[in-house]
Amino acid sequence: MADLPAPENQIIERFGPHAAYVPVGGWGAASDPDRRVPSHCCFCGQQCGMILLVKDNVIVGLEPWEEFPFNHGMLCPKGVNRYLQSGHPDRLRAPLVRAPNGFQETTWDDALDRVARAVRQIQAEHGRDAFAMLSGASLITEKAYLAGKFARLALKTRNIDYNGRLCMVSAAAASKKAFGIDRSANPWSDILLAECILIAGSNTAECSPITTDYVWRARDSGAHVIVVDPRLTPIARTADVYLPVRPGRDAALLNGMLHVLIQEDLLDHTFIRERTTGFEQVKEAVSHYPPAVAAEIAGVHAEDLVRAARLWGEAKTSFALHARGIEHHIQGVENCAAVINLVLATGRIGRPGCGYGTITGQGNGQGGREHGQKCDQLPGMRDIEDPAAREYIARVWGVHPDEIPHQGLTAVEIFEAIDRSEIRGLLSISFNPLVSLPDAGFIRNCLRKLDFYCAIDFFLSETARHADVVLAGSTQEEEEGIVTSVEGRVIHIRQAVEPPGQARQDTRILCDLAERLGAGDKFRFRSTREILDELRVASRGGLADYYGITYEKIDRQMGVFWPCPELDHPGTPRLFEDGRFYTGDGRAHFIPVTWHPPAEDTDEEYPIVLTSGRVVAHYLSGNQTRRIGPLLDQTPNPYVEIHPQLAAQLGVADGEPVRITSRRGSIVLPASVVTTIRPDTVFIPYHWGGRQSVNILTIRALDPVSKIPEYKICAVKLEKAAAGAVPAAEIASLSPRHHV
Amino acid sequence: MSEPLEFFIDPMRCIGCQACVSACRECGTHRGTSVIHLEVIDRMRTIQTTPMVCMHCVDPTCAEVCPADAIKQTPEGVVLSSLKPRCIGCENCVIACPFGVPKYDALPDQMMKCDQCYDRTSIGLRPWCATVCPSRALYFGPRSQVEAQRRGKPLNRFRFGNEVVETKVNIIVPEGVDEFVFDVAAHISEGMPHSVADLALAASAEDH
Amino acid sequence: MLLRFNRAALFWSVLVTGALVAAIVVGSRRLQYFDAALVPYTFASIFTLFGLTYHYATWLQRPPTRRYWQRTWEQIRQGNVPLRLGLVLRRLVTHILAQSFIWHRSRLRWWMHFTLFWGCVLAALVTFPLVFGWIHFATVPGHPYVYQIHLFGFPAGTFAPHSLLGWVVIHMLDFAAVLVLVGVGLSFWRRTRDPDALAVQNFYNDLLPLLILFAVSVTGLMLTFSSLWLRGYYYSFLAQIHAITVIGGLLYLPFGKFFHIVQRPAQLGVALYKKVGAEGESARCACCQAAFTSQMHLDDLKQVLAELDFHYEMPPGSAIDHYQNVCPRCRRVTMALTQARISGREFL
Ligand code: SF4
Ligand code: SF4
């Protein structure tokens, strides 16, 4: 029974979020650090380099790392403030167990024993797959690898999935189909050489701020920028062509662009003929989307669409970028494919200045999806149902191939199985589904249905408040490891500090648990370096081949782009340079796409489209950034962006409360009345839980292939709410806002 | 000798991320207090934002109007923040600075302003805001590089009514502009000009 | 050379110094109680006062300072006088005596400044009256263990040197020295590690005054040490060294960092000025209409700017007549708007 062990406000007072403003040791601490540790930001997939200043085992400040080639010292506000999570008062410093009046600290032995006992009991009664595991895409790759191995060999469950399921999987599936490999095809330096840049569904300036610099520098040298987004974001503000697409109509719009390219013969016929398959089917598919039709569906002007297509078609070099805006759909994979079709039709890939990339959002969005914590994968981006892959990995792990469970359920499906009582126990690590999954009311009910829930985390997240056992884990800066950035560049995370108090490194927690579950012999790692060494072998020969990557080599080269199959291999910054793709036939595959409406289109009763996304000051479910004072101050609460036309209809002025209701729930937020959004669409940022959560409204509809939820569209109705109806922020009353 | 590094500002590039606002707090000469400005111009109408750092006037109005002689210029021409023993919190500088730079804080009863991270720039490091800014709306580097990479040119001559102010910091303007005239009248009558994107969205809003 | 002197300042300096000389003569009963051994101190003090007055007077001639100076005296006599005096007195206690504003700048600086300030004040309160012969002690005839205090020649209480009170009175300067040394120590500590201090400090303005205070305090304490425990060993030599440090400090007073001591009370006038301004009409921004300061402040400032030869007036026919009618926020915004307008596009 995983209801809350105490009233929520009591839990919040004790475990936060509290807002921290001043580093431990005061503002002066950073002027006299014990150590300066070059490392990377933990708050998005770009993984900006920065130097952490450490004093008395706490990160007390930072210094720009201008030599790191990706960001040259540039940072967004999350990066600048990330050190404030070190030594934070909310930090879990000991394992907790559920007690009659809230949580109670306990010993590691007791906590781990309880978890092992619960796993054994549930699995004995309901079968192995009745215990599931959810992990995170912000974890270093060693942890991600270990999580996959732990689920399969220690928990022996097929049901492990990760929160990259909410993030990267649509793009991954499309890339895999089209190119045979799932990675941004180019280093970002190719953006600088592009004559035309297409940005579809990416609020680049806020969600991947440093990428802005690449786009702006390309513009300095004359590049044209096309932005597809229902909101006029900062990157859209200066676009040469801005296509304010109606949410859920991207495929039609992109098909329309390809239609123009075909009509006006702006194609690379040689490339299509020699390097691809499936163009004819795509040609047929897009023939139904002449500009007028496509524009009509997409809610944009046909001339703009044509102009965009021509800019793209006439350029000699180009770069296509997309992100969750086109991926968070039941048609997410197809939307990505529609972008890839544009790239392939013009043959602009595998050359300097010609590229394609999906912008990963999570800290290790790329590396976290390559080495086996996805329900359908084994390390090295291997297919879990491929017998050869199973055999290879079984050998590395020292088990029989049959001992490796088969493909399991994806993240949302795991909750649906909990709802059906098929899954009874859950272990999560760095995943906050109560805030991050759609249809939050449903997720909360599922948590109540669990027989046992254990959360490994370093702050008590909204979801962890429901746990039976909470294991105090480690942050990014507390373990050495690797992460793969948005470019496919593998980088080195140096350990800057030790976990505080009795908190333990995540890898050690998993190894300790494995020991208790009788799989200790497979988890005798003394360091993450040893895990990396096993991972290197496990990935060898796979698509994501890390065999040639070591911490030292990364330091020497300022990162290594995978695949890197040998120790003396320099890595592969740009893919497909030899014209070969990683598909079975070596060719790139066009994928025909037909637009279809979203899962829940608007109607009389729910006439407005709701879309959701990020703001620059917060990261994912906000479990970290809502505890960092300056970031919280920058965006303290969610709001709903409404066009003045809609606001006038509703009779609300800027700042006034609005009730937003979908078929699943209802929330009240202050209106932010702006002309920078379509009048038929409203937007709410998603980093908050409780009554401030947009996911109370969102729909639990999944892409049939990638199983990504359709966060970007559901139907809502709006009405003016009573003054004072806006819920108060869920934040501890006493913020340690001390001065020194 | 290597080329000296200069400060360039280019508000058009700003994406409103506020990295500069947080980074300014890290500056050693005033760690814990951010003195940079980031203005949301008119959020209802546009997403455009603009930063403001001290322009480091050659003949600083702020220092001249200070009754307490609290604002000093370094040999490099950096106009420092108020000297703490001297500043009497009168706010003359706050109101007089033509760029709207100095900030007054009531509790310490003191003006604080951008000193171009003097602890850093005086030893060859780049200022915090201009290092982290992901759009290069704020940039600190060699002039030759800026001239080679960007369109337009750097300018450091401003006009406010009959007053011409020269500064150490440059703004990027189109070729052919030799004096940056603060256009207050247009500000009053029109506000932010509409961009291509604004018009595209407005057009589709009309269809709606 | 003399001609280049500022006449008004010279006038005030002569006047004030003259007044001090007169006060010394009168206060010491025509030098009856004047201690000849302290003559060098007296001369240094007179010279210092001359310098301070001169510097102060020239400072007051700067247009912005003069404006505040005039306003303060004007405002303190107008309106609800008790209320206004009350404000000034309250500020005197909170800002000058307790230095609360420094507390808000930094705790460390407050402790540093508070100890320095009170150490110096204590020392000054003891030293100057003694030097000027305004206070002297005499034994009471028939009571060898009781001292009589004379203030300006009038008896003003007695004390026994071996009582606790006596001990405190006699060692007052030692306490002052200890306070000052604490402040100097804190200041040095800060100045060797605070990046701000390291970046902007210079020897003449920031370190020299600390060295002077350190030298004065240490040599002063050594005098006590010598008389208490070394039976006066080297006493007169030390006394000379001490005198040199004190006189050096006095002579530094009008020029360097210590000048802020006489500048600081201007803060009281500013507080009053702001209060009066807030009660009056507000200046509203010509662009956004928001109130941004008092109309009095804006008008004064415009005049000050004109006196300083700045020309922020707009040319005839402009939408507004003076650039200073625009609030600071609108100035910042105008920069971006202007850039967008002259570029004619969203991105160069
Ligand atoms: S969150 Fe992303 S953009 Fe911001 S500093 Fe971190 S890695 Fe860079
Ligand atoms: S860091 Fe740069 S882009 Fe971000 S708000 Fe500041 S000036 Fe604008």
Ligand code: SF4
């Ligand atoms: S920009 Fe303003 S604050 Fe900076 S030097 Fe000029 S007048 Fe002073």
